[in-house]
Amino acid sequence: MNPQPVTILVLGATSAIAQATCRKLAHKDARFLLVGRDEQRLKSIAVDLEQRSLCQANILETELTVISGHAAILEKASSTLGETIDLSLIAYGTLPDQLATQDNPEAILESLHTNFNSVASLLTHLAMHYEKQKSGTIAVITSVAADRGRKTLYTYCAAKAGISAFADGIRGRLFPHNVQVLNIKPGIVDTPMTAHLGKGDIAAKPSEVAEDIQRAILKKKDVLYTPKKWWAILFVIRHIPEWIFKRLTI
Numbered sequence: 001m002n003p004q005p006v007t008i009l010v011l012g013a014t015s016a017i018a019q020a021t022c023r024k025l026a027h028k029d030a031r032f033l034l035v036g037r038d039e040q041r042l043k044s045i046a047v048d049l050e051q052r053s054l055c056q057a058n059i060l061e062t063e064l065t066v067i068s069g070h071a072a073i074l075e076k077a078s079s080t081l082g083e084t085i086d087l088s089l090i091a092y093g094t095l096p097d098q099l100a101t102q103d104n105p106e107a108i109l110e111s112l113h114t115n116f117n118s119v120a121s122l123l124t125h126l127a128m129h130y131e132k133q134k135s136g137t138i139a140v141i142t143s144v145a146a147d148r149g150r151k152t153l154y155t156y157c158a159a160k161a162g163i164s165a166f167a168d169g170i171r172g173r174l175f176p177h178n179v180q181v182l183n184i185k186p187g188i189v190d191t192p193m194t195a196h197l198g199k200g201d202i203a204a205k206p207s208e209v210a211e212d213i214q215r216a217i218l219k220k221k222d223v224l225y226t227p228k229k230w231w232a233i234l235f236v237i238r239h240i241p242e243w244i245f246k247r248l249t250i
Contacts (some may be wrong), residue, residue: 002218005086006138008032009077011064011122012092014041016191017141020210021089025217026053031082034075035060038094045137057101057134064092065118084133087217088126090140108155114156115159120166130179137217138174139182140167144225146185147234150250168226169171182216187230 006029010018023030030109034042039061046057054149058080064068066104077085093115118139126138136141146164148156164183170180204227212226225231240248 002220004030005217006030007081007084007086009035009081009085009088011035011047011073011090013059015091015184015188016039016206017209017213018089018091020206021091021213021237022049023052023207024210024214025087026055028054030055033058033060033077034058035062035064037061037063040188053248064122065114067118067121068178069176070121071117071138073122074129078129085129085136087137087139088130090138092123092158093119093141093209098151098153098155099219101155111155113157113238116162116166119163123163123166123170128172130174133179134177135179137180137220138170139169139180139184139213139217141184141186142167143232144185144230148237148245151246152249170224180217180220180222182213184216185211185225185230185234187225187227187233 001168004027007024008022008024008025009028010032012018013022014036022034024033024043026032030053032046032049034057036042039059042059042061046059049055055096060073060076062073063135089146094111095108096111101111101228122139123140130138132138140163142164143156143160145153146160148182164185167181169181169184175179186209188203189209190205209226212224212228216224
C-alpha cells in the first residue's frame with residue numbers, strides 16, 4: 001500500500017465528510033492547509049487535528065465560490081505546504097431544494113455556480129499544478145446523484161454529473177503525469193447538508209465514508225462509490241428504462 005499523504009490541501013474543510021477524512025489522514029508528519037469561509041470553525045478543526053495526531057494544520061479563510069480568488073489559494077498552498085502537494089481534496093457544495101428553486105432561474109444558476117463552475121475552476125488550477133508536479137492525488141467529492149438525473153433533484157444531479165465528467169476527463173489528462181484523480185461518489189450521508197431529508201437507516205456516517213476515501217486514496221482508485229452498496233444501487237438505477245424511470249418519484 002502507498003504511504004499516507006504528508007502535504008494535504010482541503011478545499012471545503014468544514015464539511016462533515018472533509019473533517020472525518022482529515023482525521024483519518026492525520027499523522028505526526030502531516031501538514032494540512034484547511035480552506036473554507038468560517039474562520040472560527042477552521043481554527044477549531046485545526047486544533048482538533050493537531051491535538052489528535054501532533055500534525056501541523058494551517059487555515060485559510062476564503063470564499064471558494066469566488067473564482068477570481070482561486071489562483072491565490074494555490075499560491076497560498078504552495079507557500080504553506082511546499083511546491084509538492086501530495087493530496088488536494090475538494091469537499092464542498094450545496095443541496096438545493098428542487099421544488100423551491102426549479103422555477104427560479106437565478107437560484108438554479110447560483111446552485112450550478114457553486115456545485116459546478118467553482119469546482120471546475122479549482123480542478124483546472126489543480127490540474128495545472130499537478131501536471132508540473134508529476135505526482136500526487138486530486139480527490140473531488142461528487143455524488144451518486146451524478147449517475148442519473150432525477151425529477152426530485154435534477155439541478156443537483158446536473159451539477160454533479162457535470163463535475164464528475166470533468167474530473168474523469170482531468171484524470172485522463174493527468175494519467176501520463178503519474179497523478180491520481182479520485183472521483184468520490186457518496187450516497188446519502190448523515191451530515192448537516194442532508195439534515196432536512198428523511199434518511200432512515202440508509203444514511204452512512206461521515207466516518208464510514210472517510211475510511212473508504214482514505215483506502216481509495218492509498219489504493220490509487222479512480223472512482224469510489226461509498227458506502228460500496230451504492231455501486232449496486234446505482235447500477236440498477238442507471239438501467240431502469242426511461243419509460244419507467246420518468247414515472248418514479250425518487
